[in-house]
Amino acid sequence: MVTKAELMDYAPVKGCMVIRPQGYALWEAVQEGLDRRFKATGHENAYFPLFIPESFLRREAEHFEGFTPQVAWVTRGGGEDLAEPLAVRPTSESIIGPMYARWVKSYRDLPVLINQWCNVVRWEKATRPFLRTSEFLWQEGHTCHRTEEEAEAETLTILEIYRDFVESTLAIPVVPGLKSESEKFAGALRTYSIEALMSDGRALQAGTCHNLGQHFAKVYDIQYLDSDGQLKYVWQTSWGVSTRLLGAVVMVHGDDRGLVLPPRLAPTQVVIVPIPSDKEAQLVARGLAELWSALGRAEVWGRPVRFKVDDRTEYTPGWKYNEWEMRGVPLRLEVGPRDVKSGQVVAVRRDTGEKTALAATDPGTLARAVSDILEKIQDNLYERARRFREANTHEASTLEDIARFMESGRGFVRTPWCGEAGCEARIKEETGATLRCLPLVGDWAESTRGGAGAEPGGRPEVERARGRCAVCGADARYLAYFARAY
Amino acid sequence: MVTKAELMDYAPVKGCMVIRPQGYALWEAVQEGLDRRFKATGHENAYFPLFIPESFLRREAEHFEGFTPQVAWVTRGGGEDLAEPLAVRPTSESIIGPMYARWVKSYRDLPVLINQWCNVVRWEKATRPFLRTSEFLWQEGHTCHRTEEEAEAETLTILEIYRDFVESTLAIPVVPGLKSESEKFAGALRTYSIEALMSDGRALQAGTCHNLGQHFAKVYDIQYLDSDGQLKYVWQTSWGVSTRLLGAVVMVHGDDRGLVLPPRLAPTQVVIVPIPSDKEAQLVARGLAELWSALGRAEVWGRPVRFKVDDRTEYTPGWKYNEWEMRGVPLRLEVGPRDVKSGQVVAVRRDTGEKTALAATDPGTLARAVSDILEKIQDNLYERARRFREANTHEASTLEDIARFMESGRGFVRTPWCGEAGCEARIKEETGATLRCLPLVGDWAESTRGGAGAEPGGRPEVERARGRCAVCGADARYLAYFARAY
Numbered sequence: 001m002v003t004k005a006e007l008m009d010y011a012p013v014k015g016c017m018v019i020r021p022q023g024y025a026l027w028e029a030v031q032e033g034l035d036r037r038f039k040a041t042g043h044e045n046a047y048f049p050l051f052i053p054e055s056f057l058r059r060e061a062e063h064f065e066g067f068t069p070q071v072a073w074v075t076r077g078g079g080e081d082l083a084e085p086l087a088v089r090p091t092s093e094s095i096i097g098p099m100y101a102r103w104v105k106s107y108r109d110l111p112v113l114i115n116q117w118c119n120v121v122r123w124e125k126a127t128r129p130f131l132r133t134s135e136f137l138w139q140e141g142h143t144c145h146r147t148e149e150e151a152e153a154e155t156l157t158i159l160e161i162y163r164d165f166v167e168s169t170l171a172i173p174v175v176p177g178l179k180s181e182s183e184k185f186a187g188a189l190r191t192y193s194i195e196a197l198m199s200d201g202r203a204l205q206a207g208t209c210h211n212l213g214q215h216f217a218k219v220y221d222i223q224y225l226d227s228d229g230q231l232k233y234v235w236q237t238s239w240g241v242s243t244r245l246l247g248a249v250v251m252v253h254g255d256d257r258g259l260v261l262p263p264r265l266a267p268t269q270v271v272i273v274p275i276p277s278d279k280e281a282q283l284v285a286r287g288l289a290e291l292w293s294a295l296g297r298a299e300v301w302g303r304p305v306r307f308k309v310d311d312r313t314e315y316t317p318g319w320k321y322n323e324w325e326m327r328g329v330p331l332r333l334e335v336g337p338r339d340v341k342s343g344q345v346v347a348v349r350r351d352t353g354e355k356t357a358l359a360a361t362d363p364g365t366l367a368r369a370v371s372d373i374l375e376k377i378q379d380n381l382y383e384r385a386r387r388f389r390e391a392n393t394h395e396a397s398t399l400e401d402i403a404r405f406m407e408s409g410r411g412f413v414r415t416p417w418c419g420e421a422g423c424e425a426r427i428k429e430e431t432g433a434t435l436r437c438l439p440l441v442g443d444w445a446e447s448t449r450g451g452a453g454a455e456p457g458g459r460p461e462v463e464r465a466r467g468r469c470a471v472c473g474a475d476a477r478y479l480a481y482f483a484r485a486y
Numbered sequence: 487m488v489t490k491a492e493l494m495d496y497a498p499v500k501g502c503m504v505i506r507p508q509g510y511a512l513w514e515a516v517q518e519g520l521d522r523r524f525k526a527t528g529h530e531n532a533y534f535p536l537f538i539p540e541s542f543l544r545r546e547a548e549h550f551e552g553f554t555p556q557v558a559w560v561t562r563g564g565g566e567d568l569a570e571p572l573a574v575r576p577t578s579e580s581i582i583g584p585m586y587a588r589w590v591k592s593y594r595d596l597p598v599l600i601n602q603w604c605n606v607v608r609w610e611k612a613t614r615p616f617l618r619t620s621e622f623l624w625q626e627g628h629t630c631h632r633t634e635e636e637a638e639a640e641t642l643t644i645l646e647i648y649r650d651f652v653e654s655t656l657a658i659p660v661v662p663g664l665k666s667e668s669e670k671f672a673g674a675l676r677t678y679s680i681e682a683l684m685s686d687g688r689a690l691q692a693g694t695c696h697n698l699g700q701h702f703a704k705v706y707d708i709q710y711l712d713s714d715g716q717l718k719y720v721w722q723t724s725w726g727v728s729t730r731l732l733g734a735v736v737m738v739h740g741d742d743r744g745l746v747l748p749p750r751l752a753p754t755q756v757v758i759v760p761i762p763s764d765k766e767a768q769l770v771a772r773g774l775a776e777l778w779s780a781l782g783r784a785e786v787w788g789r790p791v792r793f794k795v796d797d798r799t800e801y802t803p804g805w806k807y808n809e810w811e812m813r814g815v816p817l818r819l820e821v822g823p824r825d826v827k828s829g830q831v832v833a834v835r836r837d838t839g840e841k842t843a844l845a846a847t848d849p850g851t852l853a854r855a856v857s858d859i860l861e862k863i864q865d866n867l868y869e870r871a872r873r874f875r876e877a878n879t880h881e882a883s884t885l886e887d888i889a890r891f892m893e894s895g896r897g898f899v900r901t902p903w904c905g906e907a908g909c910e911a912r913i914k915e916e917t918g919a920t921l922r923c924l925p926l927v928g929d930w931a932e933s934t935r936g937g938a939g940a941e942p943g944g945r946p947e948v949e950r951a952r953g954r955c956a957v958c959g960a961d962a963r964y965l966a967y968f969a970r971a972y
Contacts, residue, residue, distance in 0.1 A: 011535045021530035044507035049497045050621050069565050077558040078609035123564035135536050
């Protein structure tokens with residue numbers, strides 16, 4: 001589907017892909033939506049080098065162990081063998097840390113709130129378009145703070161930005177939660193993520209935020225002189241989402257006929273297809289002109305509706321319907337001589353296939369009708385995905401339960417867990433499901449609304465379980481989400 | 487200056503730099519300005535892989551020879567030695583070509599108008615912040631066309647976009663021209679460039695556009711079935727500008743006190759510095775509030791004026807003046823108790839240091855006064871750079887003349903040239919100056935105004951010389967620009 005819809009193509013380099021214009025336009029929409037939110041919460045963009053000397057990566061042992069198997073190494077440059085191999089960044093903590101050590105001197109320099117949009121490389125054996133590729137595009141935020149509480153608040157602020165963007169723009173419901181020790185980022189104190197469910201029943205980690213504690217600060221010696229005259233290590237966070245989000249859009253909303261794009265994300269929200277008529281060409285032209293003028297004034301979510309007229313003469317209307325359906329354009333308007341005569345256009349929703357005749361006699365009325373439908377499509381896609389997730393979230397109280405749900409291959413399993421890594425590993429071994437997250441509960445996001453400068457609120461609450469661990473039978477501490485994941 | 491103004495910092499990787507938020511914000515402004523122009527002329531963005539297999543690069547011999555000495559090679563990945571080394575892209579013709587061969591089938595698929603924003607690596611021995619670094623950020627456009635004329639028109643359309651953007655937004659006058667055979671892009675039919683003069687008298691190639699002819703199309707087999715039933719090779723172009731443009735801004739406009747940013751580019755156009763007063767704090771607060779309300783409604787070039795209030799209490803006004811001057815903010819407004827009493831603010835221009843008292847009693851009047859000054863600063867920066875270039879462009883008719891001008895180290899030399907590579911090489915050898923370009927004359931840009939779909943206009947005219955070649959004394963064909971260059 002992703003190749004047919006021209007979102008991507010396979011590159012002649014193992015595990016890499018080309019993001020074609022149709023796909024890149026979606027990434028631009030993701031960038032626009034997130035970048036605006038990052039900047040509104042005080043973050044700035046910067047750019048750090050692609051190459052990281054091996055010795056820098058080695059300075060943080062846990063991190064190094066975690067990433068080395070996936071690193072691509074540059075060993076020759078400018079016609080000579082290099083004295084020290086350079087890693088192509090798999091993530092940038094180990095190159096950004098040393099820079100922050102140079103820049104941060106005083107408490108006045110804090111917080112540091114920097115993000116970068118870039119490419120990273122992680123050598124993968126088994127790849128899959130958008131979901132897992134050796135090179136991918138992402139953003140990675142890296143921040144420094146005075147206190148642990150402030151770092152925690154930053155981590156949650158970003159988690160909430162991710163949740164809000166993915167749910168409201170991509171129309172994908174997510175479970176925000178805390179990662180287990182074995183699933184957290186190499187070197188982090190705590191990792192939070194948002195977890196989504198694809199339509200094949202597999203989970204996808206759609207974004208992660210790490211409270212790095214003082215771990216990297218100590219390794220890279222990032223210290224500041226506090227107002228009390230003491231030299232202290234900073235508290236750090238890092239966080240990212242990637243082109244993987246586009247894979248989620250494809251897998252959550254797509255159907256047999258191709259992509260289905262949520263209107264808030266879609267580069268083209270409405271396509272107008274004229275139904276040509278040799279006899280009544282003028283009539284169709286008039287209808288088109290009226291539509292153009294109505295759509296030209298239409299707004300949705302406070303912005304102009306993005307529409308296109310497909311007036312190519314070398315293709316039939318039917319061919320065009322198929323093509324635009326394949327490409328996932330949310331709404332199609334058809335206008336033929338009969339429609340013009342009866343003062344209407346036919347609107348066809350991509351999500352439901354539903355056809356409606358809209359009155360086209362008053363441009364204002366038509367404009368409002370179109371934006372109403374776009375809003376309905378956005379809501380329906382989210383609701384449909386949410387219902388699918390509800391229907392595919394199971395309660396399991398034994399290892400056998402989990403195994404049974406995983407054999408049928410679908411969905412999240414919520415299960416009581418004692419908190420021991422051994423039991424988590426046992427579930428993975430016997431069912432193929434990994435611990436996706438410990439879901440956050442209550443109004444954890446409330447404390448983040450004020451942005452990066454808000455009063456830090458402390459650690460969020462995770463869902464507690466009553467009863468016994470599904471594996472060892474000991475008292476359960478958490479209600480954990482398990483699933484087979486991409 | 488670039489480190490002090492926090493535009494960049496040196497990275498711990500040889501030849502690489504970190505672009506800090508102050509610098510990256512300028513790059514975002516460049517991206518915004520160019521991307522808008524590219525899209526308005528029908529181009530779309532995409533993303534191609536970072537890695538290029540050695541065999542792909544080798545397929546085009548001339549291109550391979552040209553770039554290989556500068557390539558960084560990945561030889562290990564995922565813990566194993568690779569069967570084939572992968573080049574980190576120095577430019578992407580050799581990875582994009584094979585993709586286009588797959589995508590282009592029919593004349594209906596043409597033109598292909600694709601651009602990508604990305605990082606590239608060219609191993610450099612001697613590096614210099616922004617102007618020459620081993621890794622840099624750029625955009626590279628790659629297009630396919632049906633005819634040579636259309637490819638030529640595309641090349642000139644982009645050249646005109648570059649000229650317009652660099653002159654109108656960066657306030658840097660440029661000479662658009664044709665590169666000589668020895669200076670053109672490896673594998674191109676013709677290369678055009680815009681050449682700027684830095685304030686130290688050296689030239690900088692600020693952007694290049696290549697008409698690639700059918701050279702790469704034949705190597706990578708990019709053929710289409712034309713409407714006449716014939717299989718034909720496409721005609722291609724490629725073009726790019728890089729973070730080097732930021733180096734040009736620094737070097738053209740900067741002065742002893744730091745950066746000077748053209749207002750159209752500046753992320754912050756106006757900084758407001760209150761002059762605190764213990765006794766009359768309320769008065770200053772009122773003045774600030776009035777200023778805020780006036781600036782909030784100010785527009786320049788059809789957009790809201792970008793302003794900041796620096797109300798930090800830990801620094802003195804004098805300290806702040808220095809800092810904002812270092813950072814190049816075009817206009818500073820000072821407001822103290824005496825100003826508020828007399829209903830005015832003091833405006834200080836960064837380009838000239840000129841101080842004016844502006845009436846602050848009517849918000850509308852003040853808003854207009856501020857945008858007037860910003861426009862004047864933009865114009866003045868351009869004019870100043872243009873006058874500097876005029877004063878440092880010399881007419882030379884002999885090799886001795888050229889050598890003399892180059893010894894004094896400054897500027898462009900215009901000289902009659904026979905067109906032979908030998909004479910060009912001799913000038914380089916004896917004076918250190920390279921042939922920057924053969925300037926275009928007449929209304930070459932006129933034919934490009936219609937965008938990528940416009941009627942192709944053919945090749946532009948270059949300036950012809952009367953008299954004799956400065957080196958060999960034969961009849962001169964061209965009036966060539968020479969200079970020492972970055």
